[in-house]
Amino acid sequence: HRVGMMHRGKLIMTAAPEEVKKAMPGAVYDLRCEDVAAAYALLRGRVPAAHLVFYGDRLRFWTARGEEGAREAAGWMREAAIADASLEAAEPSLEDAFVALMEQDQSGETKPCNH
Numbered sequence: 001h002r003v004g005m006m007h008r009g010k011l012i013m014t015a016a017p018e019e020v021k022k023a024m025p026g027a028v029y030d031l032r033c034e035d036v037a038a039a040y041a042l043l044r045g046r047v048p049a050a051h052l053v054f055y056g057d058r059l060r061f062w063t064a065r066g067e068e069g070a071r072e073a074a075g076w077m078r079e080a081a082i083a084d085a086s087l088e089a090a091e092p093s094l095e096d097a098f099v100a101l102m103e104q105d106q107s108g109e110t111k112p113c114n115h
Contacts, residue, residue: 003094007102017094024097025104026064032057033077033085042080043073050099061087062096064103 003020005013013020033039036059043052043061053060063069070087077085092100 005098005101012101020094020097020101021092024092024100026062026100027066027070028090028092028096029061029063029070029073029087030055030090031059031061031073031077031085031087033082035082038080039077039082039085042076042082046076047073050103053095060090060096062092062100064100 002014002016004011005020013023015023031039031043036054036057040052040054040059043059047061047063051062061070061073063073065072070089074085074087077083
């Protein structure tokens, strides 16, 4: 099976779902803490909204900078006294890959987080 990823009428990628996920720049992390809404508010002030998605009891966080971006986010959590926050690398979904590839397509390159 193959999927096609389109953005604004332009086909940006056609591949098997696993290949699409592997082509995604950066990395996805699951952020867990007692006050997920506070974590979202904190991160939303520093990264684009498209990089953050609520997933039930956790927050899914995508960073084009991979582990470096995750370490920086963890530091922000500590500074804001959200001490119980944990970031764990997660398998990207097709939606995660689409958002990352769409952003890459818009600029011609991977956009880093806005800090």
